[in-house]
Amino acid sequence: EAGVVQSPRYKIIEKKQPVAFWCNPISGHNTLYWYLQNLGQGPELLIRYENEEAVDDSQLPKDRFSAERLKGVDSTLKIQPAELGDSAVYLCASSLGGADTGELFFGEGSRLTVL
Amino acid sequence: KQEVTQIPAALSVPEGENLVLNCSFTDSAIYNLQWFRQDPGKGLTSLLLIQSSQREQTSGRLNASLDKSSGRSTLYIAASQPGDSATYLCAVNGNQFYFGTGTSLTVIP
Numbered sequence: 001e002a003g004v005v006q007s008p009r010y011k012i013i014e015k016k017q018p019v020a021f022w023c024n025p026i027s028g029h030n031t032l033y034w035y036l037q038n039l040g041q042g043p044e045l046l047i048r049y050e051n052e053e054a055v056d057d058s059q060l061p062k063d064r065f066s067a068e069r070l071k072g073v074d075s076t077l078k079i080q081p082a083e084l085g086d087s088a089v090y091l092c093a094s095s096l097g098g099a100d101t102g103e104l105f106f107g108e109g110s111r112l113t114v115l
Numbered sequence: 116k117q118e119v120t121q122i123p124a125a126l127s128v129p130e131g132e133n134l135v136l137n138c139s140f141t142d143s144a145i146y147n148l149q150w151f152r153q154d155p156g157k158g159l160t161s162l163l164l165i166q167s168s169q170r171e172q173t174s175g176r177l178n179a180s181l182d183k184s185s186g187r188s189t190l191y192i193a194a195s196q197p198g199d200s201a202t203y204l205c206a207v208n209g210n211q212f213y214f215g216t217g218t219s220l221t222v223i224p
Contacts, residue, residue: 004158033212042119042204042214043159056211091158100146104212106158 002026004107006092012113018080021110025073025094031102032069034077035091037109043091049075079112087114117142119207121215128195129223136190136218138205143183146208150179150190152201153217159204162190195222 005024013019025032030051035043046065048056051072060067064083069075079086089109095102118141128134138148147166151159163172163179165188171180178191188205202217 006158040216042206042216043212044214045211048211093159100208103161103164104149104151104159104206105161106151108158111156 004092004094004105006090006107006110008110009108010111010113012115013082014115015084016081018078019082019112020076020078021090021092021112023075023077023092023107025075025092026096026105029094029096029102029105030072031095031097032075033093033095033104034067034075035093037089037091039088046077046090082112082114084114087112117145117207117209117213119205119213119215121203121205121218123218124216125219125221127221127223130195130197132195132222133191133193134195134220136192136203136220138188138190138207138215140186140188140207140213142207142209143186144209145183148179148181148188148208149206149212150177150188151204151206153204154201162203192220195220197222197224 032049034046037043047060049069067077089111091109093104093106120139149164150162153159165172165181176193181188202219204217206212206214
């Protein structure tokens, strides 16, 4: 069974440029998460989807970040414009069932460097 | 907000030693707790998931315990191997998953 797939693995951009990350969750997992991980820290939630609905986006900086999960399967996270402080690893995770029951499975992450 | 603390931040042990990693949390109203390992430059790999009604879970050389009332979980690794070297993170699930900052484990051959 394929795991959570993310792309690109690495992205280097200049500040003020846009960037997008893509995630395909494990087949059948209805809950999808985007996390941000800074060096030496644990992941922090950006947004959680149940099917195609964003049920928790309270920690997503909506002035520059956006996300979508059309058709309730794969998802895209976008940053526009990127700032130096956005350099981090962006992790996607999925789980079967809601936030109260599901075991989290993570992708390899997308490492963003903003110059 | 849930606060998750992992102690120690780093640990170095000789191969073959048994060891315990600690995770503490401030809010006992949780659904479950999950332990992960993370290798450098990689994503998180799930090790064990303990539901709030459970006391422990075992997988191979790993045993995780949960004491919800005291806000503590431990991950016990038996007969450590160099391949166990990684960062171990715990995540506590209440209304969302809150992660600790991890324990960086080095197993010396």
